[in-house]
Amino acid sequence: MPLQLHSLTDRELEVELARCRAEYDTVKARGLALDITRGKPAPEQLDLSAAMLVLPGDGDYVIDGIDCRNYGELAGLPSLRALFGEVLEIAPKSLIAGGTSSLETMYDVLSFAWIHGTGGTGAPWSAAPVKFLCPVPGYDRHFAITESFGIELVPVPLLSDGPDINAIRNLVASDPQIKGIWCVPVYSNPSGVTYSEQVTRDLLGMETAAPDFRIFWDNAYAVHALAGDAPESFDILGTATHVGNPDRPFVFASTSKMTIAGGGVSFFAGSDANIAWYLNHLSRKRVGQDKVNQLRHVRFFRDADGVRAHMRKHQRILAPKFELVTSTLRRELGNSGIASWTEPTGGYFVNLEVLPGTATRVVGLAKDVGIALTPAGSAFPSGNDPRDSHIRLAPSLPSEQELRLAIDGLCICIRLAATELVHNDRHAGVHRSPASV
Numbered sequence: 001m002p003l004q005l006h007s008l009t010d011r012e013l014e015v016e017l018a019r020c021r022a023e024y025d026t027v028k029a030r031g032l033a034l035d036i037t038r039g040k041p042a043p044e045q046l047d048l049s050a051a052m053l054v055l056p057g058d059g060d061y062v063i064d065g066i067d068c069r070n071y072g073e074l075a076g077l078p079s080l081r082a083l084f085g086e087v088l089e090i091a092p093k094s095l096i097a098g099g100t101s102s103l104e105t106m107y108d109v110l111s112f113a114w115i116h117g118t119g120g121t122g123a124p125w126s127a128a129p130v131k132f133l134c135p136v137p138g139y140d141r142h143f144a145i146t147e148s149f150g151i152e153l154v155p156v157p158l159l160s161d162g163p164d165i166n167a168i169r170n171l172v173a174s175d176p177q178i179k180g181i182w183c184v185p186v187y188s189n190p191s192g193v194t195y196s197e198q199v200t201r202d203l204l205g206m207e208t209a210a211p212d213f214r215i216f217w218d219n220a221y222a223v224h225a226l227a228g229d230a231p232e233s234f235d236i237l238g239t240a241t242h243v244g245n246p247d248r249p250f251v252f253a254s255t256s257k258m259t260i261a262g263g264g265v266s267f268f269a270g271s272d273a274n275i276a277w278y279l280n281h282l283s284r285k286r287v288g289q290d291k292v293n294q295l296r297h298v299r300f301f302r303d304a305d306g307v308r309a310h311m312r313k314h315q316r317i318l319a320p321k322f323e324l325v326t327s328t329l330r331r332e333l334g335n336s337g338i339a340s341w342t343e344p345t346g347g348y349f350v351n352l353e354v355l356p357g358t359a360t361r362v363v364g365l366a367k368d369v370g371i372a373l374t375p376a377g378s379a380f381p382s383g384n385d386p387r388d389s390h391i392r393l394a395p396s397l398p399s400e401q402e403l404r405l406a407i408d409g410l411c412i413c414i415r416l417a418a419t420e421l422v423h424n425d426r427h428a429g430v431h432r433s434p435a436s437v
């Protein structure tokens, strides 16, 4: 039964601290070895695509009049572009089916802009200091890409309907060094937030001091609903054209969390000019795509409905795990005032907020009892969460039994860290607001 720590007397607080320590020691004695660090699909999810790995099987490697075993088709197989164009609401001509990792495509696109500029008369981005907006909490690997180029990362709050558009407008209107923003528009990593149409329109239409400002629109979780159907895909390219900034979005997606993680097919989409620009630079890197892998995907999914049916199978495996996490948190920490969390309707993560100043301690306590969590702060640029309160939970990989043990143990770590903090504050005469989660 959750206790309100701040309302305890000194004596009650001592008792609660001793109780938390004893519970923690009990968890430690179990010798756990559990990992909820990264959003990896579980083996049962990967098994859903086992039948794909034996395709084409019949020795027929020809599709769209193309022998998939030979060089060529840098833009990918037309059939696959059409299939995923329907899923993502993008015209096939504007969608390229690429290699096995969308993150690699993002790295490439940034490299092309860095070395050559984004086309037209724009200078290479490397010619002057560059800044990128990073909605927080966000995806650590996005931030790491830009950081590795020496780009300054500027955090902006991610609200319940998308990044804080008023803050963004002010920043981009006056600073020509801000060249881009990272966005995960549907079931965002890690908050689960889906951008509203209004925020999306505002991002596409806002005035920017940099004429070559780009939105890195990573639609990694477009069809990854945990309940019901995913939202209808938004016509991002059509809207960008409509508001007069057709070249602003660089769109990315992949089948990593549909078929084989890191071994599926990635996608890049953009305006006609962006597609020509991308293919021009890509043509210096490779002759064609892995079309045998793309063929497998076409034959396996068959059509857009095939993708949706496949994603319902993932949903049936994932949804109970998310329910287990959120119901345990509710039972153990609901109304305690020391933690809050998201109850996502899609994506791969639960976003957990613990008492400010305790996230690093919680992760350390969990590590010492054999529960590996993503490092505290990893959802912030350079790993710096100024409140030290955010922890990303990734429930997909472990079995339900392992997950139950991990979340039960985690709740004990959260309670112990919070009780230690309140206890130490009490002794040091520090007064914090009880509602500071």
Ligand code: PLP
Residues within 6 Å of the ligand: 039, 100, 101, 102, 103, 104, 139, 184, 189, 218, 220, 253, 254, 255, 256, 261, 262, 266
């Ligand atoms: N984008 C986001 C938002 C992700 O969460 C992930 C993986 O967790 C990726 C991209 C990685 O995609 P890929 O495997 O296509 O490189």
